[in-house]
Amino acid sequence: MPLEVRTFPTGLMMANCYLLIDEQTKHTAIVDPGDSNERLAGIIKDLNLIPTMILITHAHFDHIFGCGYFKSLYPSLKIYCHKLDFNLWTTNPTVALRFGFNTPDDFQDQPDLELQSEINIGNSKLKVLNTPGHTKGSVVFICEEQKFALTGDTLFAEGIGRTDTEGGSYRDMNESIQLLEKVLGDDYIVYPGHDQEEKSGIALEFAKECF
Known part of the structure; x- marks a missing residue:
């Protein structure tokens, strides 16, 4: 049975x-919970879903500040993040203040586990691809069977993520976009960290214009 993808823009920065x-199993991964989201929590309850993990595309506050909220609802949940973003994770309270955001009281000061090369959700499998550029530990989650990718702030529908923040690199981003061009077919659906989804061929054409 396939994976269903549901999108919930969350927090004041409207991260997806x-x-x-x-x-089939109702096993569910929560990806990039940037803030508490009662509507999302209500849907999980109403549909009798079984959250099994929290997956993080990169460790910026607008993508992780809701981890504590969902762990309070489901204490057994483990947070998975790429190991290269573990150090960045701890800087978020300071960084958030620079943008005018307060750290939630239930902030998780570290993820639980390192992401491996593959993730299983029920009977489905995701490939985990490290795509540095926005952060060193940025990743893209790829479902090859269903031809979709969750690209975080690496690849947007009409551009790329910033490379001028801590851990960012314009050169690394260029190499990551080239890698995605090889890995993703033109007909993949890209689900980015902000804004709407897009066909990968269109999104990558916009991304290449940034270099």
């Missing part, structure tokens, strides 16, 4: 939080 739902 995703539910990846295995339709």
Whole structure:
């Protein structure tokens, strides 16, 4: 059975939080919970979903500040993040203040586990691809069977993420976009960290114009 993808723009910066739902088992991954989201929590309850993990595309506050909220609802959840963003994770309270945001009381000061090369959600599988540029530990989650990718702030529908923040690199971003061009077919659906989804061929054409 396929994975269902549901999108929930979350927080004042409207970062996309995703539910990846295995339709057969109801096992569900919460991806990039940037803030508490009662509507999303209500849908999880109403649909009798079984959250099994929190997946992080990169460790910026607008993508992780809701981790504590969902762990309070589901204490067994583990937070998975790329190891190269573990140090960046701890800087978020300071960085958030620079943008005028307060750190939630339930902030998780570290993720629980390192992302490996593959993630299983119910009967479905995601490939985990490190795509540095926005942060050193930025990743893209790829479902090859269903031809979609969650690209975080690496690849947007009409551009790329910033490379001028801590851990960012314009050169690394260029190399990551070249890698995605090789890995993703033109007909993949890209689900980015902000704004709307797009076909990968169109999104990558916009991205290449940034270099």
